Amino acid sequence: MTESQNPPEFPAGKALVVIGIVAVAFNLRPAAxxxxxxxxxxIRDLHMSPTTAGLLTSMxxxxxxxxxxxxxxxxRALGGHRVTLAALVAVVLGLLLRAWTASxxxxxxxxxxxxxxxxxxxxxxxxxxxxxxxxxxxxxxxVYTTSMAIGLTTASVTTVPVASQFAEQGWRMGLGVWxxxxxxxxxxxxxxxxGDTRSAGPTQRIGLRDVARTRLGWLxxxxxxxxxxxxxxxxxxxxxxxxxxxxxxxxxxxxxxxITAIAIPFSFWVPSYAARSETQRTLLLVLMxxxxxxxxxxxxxxxxxxxxxxxxxxxxxxxFPLALTLIGLRARTSEGTAALSGFTQAVGYGIATVGPFGVxxxxxxxxxxxxxxxxxxxxxxxxxxxGLACIRPAYIEDQLPS
Numbered sequence: 001m002t003e004s005q006n007p008p009e010f011p012a013g014k015a016l017v018v019i020g021i022v023a024v025a026f027n028l029r030p031a032a033x034x035x036x037x038x039x040x041x042x043i044r045d046l047h048m049s050p051t052t053a054g055l056l057t058s059m060x061x062x063x064x065x066x067x068x069x070x071x072x073x074x075x076r077a078l079g080g081h082r083v084t085l086a087a088l089v090a091v092v093l094g095l096l097l098r099a100w101t102a103s104x105x106x107x108x109x110x111x112x113x114x115x116x117x118x119x120x121x122x123x124x125x126x127x128x129x130x131x132x133x134x135x136x137x138x139x140x141x142x143v144y145t146t147s148m149a150i151g152l153t154t155a156s157v158t159t160v161p162v163a164s165q166f167a168e169q170g171w172r173m174g175l176g177v178w179x180x181x182x183x184x185x186x187x188x189x190x191x192x193x194x195g196d197t198r199s200a201g202p203t204q205r206i207g208l209r210d211v212a213r214t215r216l217g218w219l220x221x222x223x224x225x226x227x228x229x230x231x232x233x234x235x236x237x238x239x240x241x242x243x244x245x246x247x248x249x250x251x252x253x254x255x256x257x258x259i260t261a262i263a264i265p266f267s268f269w270v271p272s273y274a275a276r277s278e279t280q281r282t283l284l285l286v287l288m289x290x291x292x293x294x295x296x297x298x299x300x301x302x303x304x305x306x307x308x309x310x311x312x313x314x315x316x317x318x319x320f321p322l323a324l325t326l327i328g329l330r331a332r333t334s335e336g337t338a339a340l341s342g343f344t345q346a347v348g349y350g351i352a353t354v355g356p357f358g359v360x361x362x363x364x365x366x367x368x369x370x371x372x373x374x375x376x377x378x379x380x381x382x383x384x385x386x387g388l389a390c391i392r393p394a395y396i397e398d399q400l401p402s
Contacts, residue, residue, distance in 0.1 A: 054360030057236030063115035079196030090117030099176030138275020157257030225351025262314025290316030
């Protein structure tokens with residue numbers, strides 16, 4: 001599909017599409033990051049083992065890998081807007097049900113349901129942007145990644161205060177409140193889904209297997225995977241890192257919130273800058289340097305420099321909007337973007353699964369955070385090398401097998 005073959009705008013207009021994209025983006029992280037600040041309370045009340053807790057913190061990347069792979073084909077068959085609406089319904093149900101179960105297996109199952117919805121919408125967003133705004137990929141990616149960062153930060157900072165307003169097991173309210181937010185995000189997609197259409201016409205069908213036969217597909221998947229490994233290790237465990245350093249649950253949540261808040265302005269600036277720049281090399285090098293500085297700082301001065309290291313690591317997490325922007329820039333069409341996004345995120349999040357689970361396992365094995373942080377520091381080197389390869393100009397359609 002060439003840009004001129006993109007389907008016409010829906011009667012609801014571009015404004016509703018923008019509102020819908022912003023609303024769904026805001027809800028793509030709370031189900032994952034709201035767990036970390038109250039993880040200690042969840043472990044206590046549900047009698048979770050450390051291994052199960054490690055599985056819980058790994059579930060976002062597992063879900064994103066498995067269910068993200070299904071998103072492109074589902075969108076082709078049913079329509080991208082309908083699938084996005086169904087994804088939000090899954091988020092609402094999963095968040096509501098997990099907040100009130102007393103069973104660890106059911107808590108994991110309902111978390112997986114919410115995360116499956118997040119994963120599906122996460123993969124579809126780049127293709128929706130390419131479909132409706134083919135000439136403004138950088139600008140619209142900036143808009144939705146900023147909304148995503150705001151949602152992430154809000155969940156990180158407010159989950160503990162909400163939970164503290166209630167008596168025992170207040171963590172349930174801290175998690176459940178995000179279902180109400182997701183219900184609001186449903187509304188524009190109900191309208192958009194009514195006019196949705198399946199892919200039709202003389203489009204080039206690009207499947208995940210096709211992308212898997214390209215060099216660019218694997219490079220993008222590796223880059224995305226290692227950045228997600230870093231990010232979800234941070235989101236899943238850094239609140240506990242701060243608590244083990246002696247900070248209260250409230251302060252630990254605020255420090256994690258600072259990491260995510262720092263990413264908000266960068267989420268708006270990075271995609272626009274990357275889209276209009278001939279090369280993203282300097283940007284990549286600066287962002288990647290932040291991870292090792294922040295990690296080593298936490299090893300040697302976790303209390304004295306806590307705020308500084310949180311700011312630096314927060315800047316480093318802005319590699320994420322760069323990776324999402326590259327998905328749009330490395331495809332010529334919305335079909336190519338959907339396929340590249342699906343493959344990149346499915347394989348990438350599979351790689352990232354090692355992050356939260358591995359950090360938890362290393363912590364259990366060593367009884368401290370030094371070894372996990374050293375390992376994360378070493379992995380930034382691999383991430384940098386794959387990133388440098390991905391910023392070279394190329395298009396996925398040009399590498400597809402004939």
